[in-house]
């Protein structure tokens with residue numbers, strides 16, 4: 001990758017690198033020449049990602065599921081390759097508790113990992129980005145940032161929050177050269193969406209709701225993420241980019 005889309009040499013931290021969207025983006029960024037620090041709790045899965053990924057990678061085994069933990073990680077995250085240029089917040093969970101059955105534990109865990117972790121990680125890493133006058137934060141929003149789905153009350157609340165958090169990060173930091181945007185994926189097959197894809201009728205219904213006529217493949221997210229991580233998006237900040245095959249267009 002050359003020119004405006006070039007991210008080679010940049011240091012990227014990717015949470016959720018052990019699985020799904022985070023793993024796919026961590027791999028793609030390493031292939032594009034970034035030095036990638038992958039973060040997750042499962043050591044084996046993180047090691048497997050590293051073994052299968054060319055380029056310069058490091059793994060940090062960490063739980064970012066509390067604000068205290070997320071804000072205390074900057075030393076570990078900068079140890080492998082130095083100050084971070086790009087943060088991708090892809091760690092997340094969906095408890096799928098029906099509205100009447102939402103528990104305090106489920107609510108807290110979801111808000112902490114989906115909404116608090118992206119902020120406190122960014123807050124702990126943004127100082128050197130601002131000092132250098134360049135940085136990128138990419139959050140992962142959702143169709144549920146703007147749509148209500150059954151069993152999605154807590155998840156939707158967290159993802160609506162991610163959309164607004166992204167705008168607030170842009171307001172706070174883009175004057176210093178740190179752009180913050182979010183990618184809102186449609187339906188992509190990962191551990192998180194196994195319940196959706198294990199039900200062929202449900203998967204087909206979701207595919208039919210898109211303009212393109214199919215569900216997402218993880219490779220569909222790579223171009224948008226590289227755009228938002230590179231100088232090509234210097235004048236793009238505070239936005240939510242729906243990578244959903246047109247699901248939200250209909």
Ligand SMILES: NC(=O)c1ccc[n+]([C@@H]2O[C@H](COP(=O)([O-])OP(=O)(O)OC[C@H]3O[C@@H](n4cnc5c(N)ncnc54)[C@H](OP(=O)(O)O)[C@@H]3O)[C@@H](O)[C@H]2O)c1
Nearest residue numbers: 016019020021040041042063064065091092188190191192
């Ligand atoms: N798949 C979709 O269709 C879709 C659509 C819209 C939005 N999203 C969003 O995309 C993001 C990634 O989801 P995914 O579909 O790729 O799910 P996934 O395959 O289940 O991956 C989730 C990742 O988050 C990590 N994680 C979870 N809790 C953590 C914690 N406390 N500390 C550190 N890491 C933690 C997991 O690693 P460990 O278990 O190893 O810690 C795993 O790598 C999430 O924010 C999700 O809401 C997904």
